[in-house]
Amino acid sequence: xSEYDVDLFVIGAGSGGVxxxxxxxxxxxxxxxxxEFRIGGTCVIRGCVPKKLLxxxxxxxxxxxxxxxxxxxxxxxxxxxxPALIAAKDREIARLSGLYEANLExxxxxxxQQRAVIDGPHGVRLADGSRITAGAIVIAVGGYPVTMEFxxxxxxxxxxxxxxxxxxxxxxxxxxxxxxxxxxxxxxxALGVETTLIHRGGKVLRGFDEDLRDDVQEAMARRxxxxxxxxxxxxxxxxxxxxxxxxxxGATLEAGEVMMAIGRRPLTAGLGLESVGVEPDHKGAIAxxxxxxxxxxxxxxxxxxxxxxxxxxxxxxxGHALADTLFxxxxxxxxxxxxxxxxxxxxxxxxxxxxEEQARESGRAIDIYKTRFxxxxxxxxxxxxxxxxxxVVDAASDxxxxxxxxxxxxxxxxxxxAIAVKMGATKADFDATVALHPTASEELVTLRTKWTGA
Numbered sequence: 001x002s003e004y005d006v007d008l009f010v011i012g013a014g015s016g017g018v019x020x021x022x023x024x025x026x027x028x029x030x031x032x033x034x035x036e037f038r039i040g041g042t043c044v045i046r047g048c049v050p051k052k053l054l055x056x057x058x059x060x061x062x063x064x065x066x067x068x069x070x071x072x073x074x075x076x077x078x079x080x081x082x083p084a085l086i087a088a089k090d091r092e093i094a095r096l097s098g099l100y101e102a103n104l105e106x107x108x109x110x111x112x113q114q115r116a117v118i119d120g121p122h123g124v125r126l127a128d129g130s131r132i133t134a135g136a137i138v139i140a141v142g143g144y145p146v147t148m149e150f151x152x153x154x155x156x157x158x159x160x161x162x163x164x165x166x167x168x169x170x171x172x173x174x175x176x177x178x179x180x181x182x183x184x185x186x187x188x189x190a191l192g193v194e195t196t197l198i199h200r201g202g203k204v205l206r207g208f209d210e211d212l213r214d215d216v217q218e219a220m221a222r223r224x225x226x227x228x229x230x231x232x233x234x235x236x237x238x239x240x241x242x243x244x245x246x247x248x249x250g251a252t253l254e255a256g257e258v259m260m261a262i263g264r265r266p267l268t269a270g271l272g273l274e275s276v277g278v279e280p281d282h283k284g285a286i287a288x289x290x291x292x293x294x295x296x297x298x299x300x301x302x303x304x305x306x307x308x309x310x311x312x313x314x315x316x317x318x319g320h321a322l323a324d325t326l327f328x329x330x331x332x333x334x335x336x337x338x339x340x341x342x343x344x345x346x347x348x349x350x351x352x353x354x355x356e357e358q359a360r361e362s363g364r365a366i367d368i369y370k371t372r373f374x375x376x377x378x379x380x381x382x383x384x385x386x387x388x389x390x391x392v393v394d395a396a397s398d399x400x401x402x403x404x405x406x407x408x409x410x411x412x413x414x415x416x417x418a419i420a421v422k423m424g425a426t427k428a429d430f431d432a433t434v435a436l437h438p439t440a441s442e443e444l445v446t447l448r449t450k451w452t453g454a
Contacts, residue, residue: 002135006030008326009124009134011116011271014041016303016315017140018100022107023323031109032132034116034124039104040097042142042304043312046160049096051183053089054163055344058190062346066381080191082168089163118272121298125272136326139286139294139301140319141271143264143310148175152236155243156258159184169193169256173245175233176261177204179343182220184261186345189224196226196253198233205343209355209404211370215388216406219347222384233258266305283307290333292322300326309336340418342411347385350414353402353421356392365395369427369447375407375440389443391427398426403444413441 008024010017013035025031038045057080064078104111112126118139119125124132145158157165159180170193174185177199189195197204197220205213221227228251235246236258245253266284273280276296280286285307292300300322303315314334321332340352359366370390378385387407394401403417420429435442 004133004135006032007135010138012140013039015312016319019316020319021109024327025107027327029327034112036115039101050163054187058187069381121276141267143304144267147260155236156260171255173255173258181261198228338422340414347407348410350405350410352418359392367393367395368451393427
C-alpha cells in the first residue's frame with residue numbers, strides 16, 4: 001500500500017494535464033486532477049478551438065462572393081448574426097468540455113472541480129480545505145493574457161473576453177503583433193468590423209519567416225485591416241459613443257472595443273511553489289529538465305506554464321511523455337525541432353522548420369526556392385489573393401530545412417509537409433515526387449529555380 005493518497009495529482013485539466021492523467025491511469029497509477037474553471041483548458045474553452053470556429057465564420061463572406069464567379073446567384077444578401085455564432089460556439093465548447101470530463105471518468109481519474117495549490121513536496125490543498133497527498137504532482141495550469149497598465153487600461157478586453165462579446169462592435173482596436181492579435185484582427189475585419197491593429201514593432205509576427213510576415217500584413221491590409229506600426233496605446237477613455245483611444249505617437253481613434261493581445265504568461269501566481277522551493281522566472285515560467293521535472297524532485301510541470309513551446313499539441317506530447325516516464329517504464333523526452341505551426345489569419349500561414357533568417361544565422365550556406373501565384377480558384381472568382389510557397393534548403397546536404405506557405409489551406413498542407421521535413425527529406429526527394437494536379441500544393445514539388453532575389 002502506497003503511503004500517499006494517489007500516485008499522481010495533476011493541477012490543471014487542460015489538454016496537457018488531461019493527457020498526463022489519462023495515460024498515467026492507463027499505466028495503472030492512481031490519479032486525481034483538479035480544475036478551477038472548466039475542464040478542457042485554454043485550447044478547448046478560450047483558445048484555439050473557439051477561435052478556429054470564429055475563423056470559419058469569418059470566411060463565409062469570401063465564399064459568398066466567390067460563388068458568383070462560378071455561376072451561383074444568391075437569392076438575397078446573406079445575413080450574419082454574431083449572437084447566433086457565439087451561442088453555437090458555446091454549445092460546441094460545452095460538448096467538448098463534457099467529453100474531456102467523461103474521458104477522465106472512464107479512465108478512473110478522480111476529478112476535483114475546484115482550485116488546488118501545492119502544499120509541500122507531496123501535498124495538494126484544495127479550495128474546500130481538504131488535503132491530498134501524492135507521489136508526484138504535475139503543474140499544468142497554462143497561462144493567461146497579459147495587459148499593459150495605463151489610464152483606462154481596465155476598459156480593454158482580452159482574447160478571452162473577445163470570444164464572449166455580446167455584440168459585434170462597429171469598430172475595434174487591437175494592440176499586439178503576435179498570432180493572437182493578427183488572427184482576431186483578421187476575423188473582425190472579415191466580419192465587417194472596422195479594425196485597426198496597433199503594434200510596437202515595425203512588422204507583425206516576429207520570429208516567422210520574413211516573406212510570410214511581409215505577405216500576410218500586406219494581405220490583411222488589402223482586406224481592410226488598418227495598421228499603426230511602431231506605436232502603442234497609452235490611454236483609453238470611456239465616452240458616450242464608446243471608447244476613445246490615444247496612442248504614444250499621437251493618434252486618436254474611436255472604437256467600440258479595445259483588445260489587448262500582447263502576449264500570455266504562465267499562471268503560477270499563488271500556486272504555492274514557494275512551499276517546495278521552486279522559483280519561477282521573471283515571466284512566471286517554471287524551469288524543468290528534459291523530463292519535465294522541476295528543481296523539486298516530486299514536482300513536474302508541462303505545457304504553457306513552462307514557456308518552452310506554447311502549443312497545444314506540445315502540451316499533449318509533454319503530458320503523455322511524462323506519464324510514460326513516471327509510470328510506463330519508458331523515460332521519454334520531447335523533440336522540439338521541426339514542429340509545424342499555423343496562424344489562422346485570412347489568408348492563413350502554415351510553417352515548419354527554419355525560416356530563411358534562422359538558416360542564414362546558423363552560418364550554413366542555403367538555397368531558397370519560392371513562388372507567388374494566383375490560385376486556380378481565383379481565376380473565376382476574381383479574388384485578389386495570392387499564395388506564397390517557400391522552401392529553405394541546406395546547400396551542402398540538400399536537406400529541406402523549412403517549408404513556409406501563405407494561402408488557403410496552408411495549415412493543412414504544412415502538416416503533411418512537416419512529415420517530410422521531420423524525416424530529413426531532401427530537395428531531390430521533393431523533386432522526385434510526382435505533382436498532384438491541379439492543386440496549389442503541387443508547387444512544393446515543382447519548384448526548380450533557385451531564388452536569386454530578383
